[in-house]
Amino acid sequence: MTTPASAVGHPTAPDPGRGRHPARPVPELDLTGTADGARHRDLGVYVHIPFCAVRCGYCDFNTYTATELGGGASQDAYAGTAIGEVHLARDAMDAAGLPRRPVRTVFFGGGTPTLLPAADLARVLHEIADTWTLAPDAEITTEANPDSVTPQTLAELAAAGFTRISYGMQSAVPHVLATLDRTHDPARVPEAVAWAKDAGLAVSLDLIYGTPGETLADWEESLRAAIAMAPDHLSAYALVVEPGTKMAAQVRRGELVMPDDDDEADKYELADALLAEAGYRWYEISNWATTPDQQCRHNIAYWRSQDWWGIGPGAHSHVGGHRWWNVKHPRPYAAAVEQARLPVAGQERLTAQQRHDERVLLEVRLARGMPVDDERLLTSLVADGLAQPDPAERGLVVLTARGRLLADSVVHRILGLT
């Protein structure tokens, strides 16, 4: 699934320390010094569910179908293993002197979390709640495939404490869904949204634009279909073809032709216009919500460099300037947890420069803006139509629609690269 909360490594990304060879000794997670200032940082938990019924051609997330996994690391045992890592996480943070903070957001991503029985997801959530407690207004999200839910499962999830569901709708147009290898019936989505609302869950829909063969009219149809379901939140991501995916091979062989950047710009502008018209406000480049309450606080925590622990194979974590990522494959992951070892594949301690770079990189994407104290820079960003004038008066870079499309350039300019 393509959502921002899929806090899962990329299979081809050069993760330092991520061994190809399971035999390589697992590095000891070093959380020294991360406790400083922890009381002022929120704690979130991401739970990765690395299973899908079918692998989509464009997907490069860390997920496996039953056939790909073969024996071992079974879906049945997975909740138990994840709970094992929750306990290891608690012990590691305790040992590093990190205060036990109530968890403000939990996000189950994948993969397809709803491939697991609702009871399994509930067990993991309860264990998290028992371990750290949940903040009173905690946001608890799960991703879901529209055809992997029923009114029954949604009711169970709501009863277990889930507050929010994010459907991978992607498109309303059959030929686009077919190119993406999405198997769900588009007609199923409004139904699944209605059931979720009935269950009292907030609803988010994920859309993808820029699929090979998608016209501007196709995209408009998808947007209008999504808006018609009146979700509380919408994400719209440009399709990025990652190396190593089936789609990358299709593009390389010329079977699929990627749209150019201008086409994607047109589609982004259309999305921004239609969503604004329908009462959605952007709060991050690719994310819109009906009200500030409906913004995804879990993702905002990522973008604002809060603390979160990523549970599950390939999950990424960040605590106080320390980043690490778990081993990718469910089997060595399960084996490590079984032996009461944190399943860490690699880690890095960010330098001050790196933290600054990341902060600019991430916060500039947010509608709340990125503070910048260089007046000449602010003036030039406004003059070039990249930043909004009023926030600039207050020393904040808030991107215009053009600026959102050219956010990389804005980042470079704030970091003084041009």
Next chain:
Amino acid sequence: MRGAPAGRVRAQSWDDRARTRPRVKDRYVPRIATPAALERIRPAATAPELLRNFCIIAHIDHGKSTLADRMLQMTGVVEERLMRAQYLDRMDIERERGITIKSQAVRMPWQVEDQAYALNMIDTPGHVDFSYEVSRSLAACEGAILLVDAAQGIEAQTLANLYMAMEHDLAIIPVLNKIDLPAAQPERFAEELAGLIGVEPEECLQVSGKTGVGVEELLDQIVAQIPAPQGQVDAPARAMIFDSVYDTYRGVVTYVRVVDGHLKQGEKVTMMSTADTHELQEIGVIAPDPTTAEGLGAGEVGYLITGAKDVRQSRVGDTVTTQHNPATEALAGYRDPQPMVFSGLYPIDGSDYPALRDALDKLKLNDAALDYEPETSVALGFGFRCGFLGLLHLEIVRERLEREFDLDLISTTPNVVYQVTMEDGTEVEVTNPSEFPAGKVASVTEPTVAATILTPSDFVGPVMELCQNRRGVMEGMDYLSPERVELRYTLPLGEIIFDFFDQLKSRTRGYASLDYEAAGEQDADLVKVDILLQGEQVDAFSAIVHRDKAYSYGVMMTGKLKELIPRQQFEVPIQAAIGSRIIARETVRAIRKDVLAKCYGGDISRKRKLLERQKEGKKRMKNIGRVEVPQEAFVAALATDGGGDS
């Protein structure tokens, strides 16, 4: 061991192998001169009639070095255990590319009946860029072996050198090499050679440098056919420099042919072109390692070491005489090396500029023809405008800079020297297109070459078409045989330094060969085409072209840059202009989107690493006005598909 099947070799012991080795040697048993005979051919004490000075004229790949290797072994000057392939080629580039860049001279004893002779084999550079050095090497000889691959026949450059040798009245011994090859056609090519030099086909020797067949006969024929040197033994010394090499330990090593008189160790000698005086710290012969001698007498060939640190102090073609008894007249034929082709060399990493300067200073010590001066380019930063003898010379220098000095370089499109006369009568010499004067130009002259092209007769049409496209004027055409044609053209040098040779090769399936020599200058309707990015001139892409080709150059270069220049936040016009007149235009549309909308939630590291890579990329950006252009775009736009004549 005799006749042991190949399959059993593996089972042999080391001792067995040692005993089998002489069998291999049987094929070329050295004919080592007797001590008594050798005594009569000591350096400085050899009568001219016992000397034979010869060179080998051959095309690259026709086996000159391999033949030389066999001669070294047959004459016994290199022991077999010390033998290595291409023994005489010293530089790595020479050995790897199979090109002999710098010539040398090896002295080999060879006994015929009771008499020993000293054979001096003067190795000639094998490329058109070094034709002046070839001419000096030829001038040092009385005879030449015309060595031709029996499977390929003669090539244009060999032909040109053959003509040069004939002009020097050298005795020519025609030799077909590689007769061991299955594809060899010695009868066919013997006809061709015989026709060229006016002998009977049967007089062509057939050898194999690889197996040694016929090499002994060839050495005998050198003694029999090549005249002994004619010099005045008692006249004031005159020695011609035919090569000059810088050695890190010894300074300049100068190779000379003594024409008259003699030179002795410890004497003071004078270079007649500069009147500079040096002491002969060492004098000797190459046999084939440097071997000191008391001196060198008339007709002999050897080396001098004077302590000079720069080959410019010991120039090819110059005459060496002694200070105490100087000759009054220098030997004919000295010429300053003239750069014909210019190109800007720039370090890709600007901080390598001082390293590039140091490297050029070092190369210059060993390359009298290399010329350079600092130059600044808006697009490429600090670099040097360098003058070369030709394209191969350029390539070799560039390759040595990159390989021996570990530099990454960009070279601008090579150009020739133009003489521009303005309407007000002022004259400007242009070695860099961006210096082409603005204002009213009365005339422009360009250098021309007389080119010889040998091609299979099937391809005459395409070759003529190519030459016409390059403003060539046909001077003549001869059939060397029913299958091979010699075409002679006068061509502007500027038209053949770009990709002419590649075009020639592709139109003739690789069979044609090319040689050319400077043939004066001509007036031409030439204009400077500038390339502008958003109105700013990009100096590295300015070109001087014929007016009829200005448009196609403009379209080609703007089109190329359009593909290479990344989209900016504003529209970037790319224009080609003659003066203020725009002749071609492309537009790089403004970028509308650069953001990677899919921001991985948790995997921030990956995004930051992408940013860090972008930061690295920014360091290689050049600004042309407001337009940011990655260095790679310039490199790609300047890249040609080779252009070397090798």
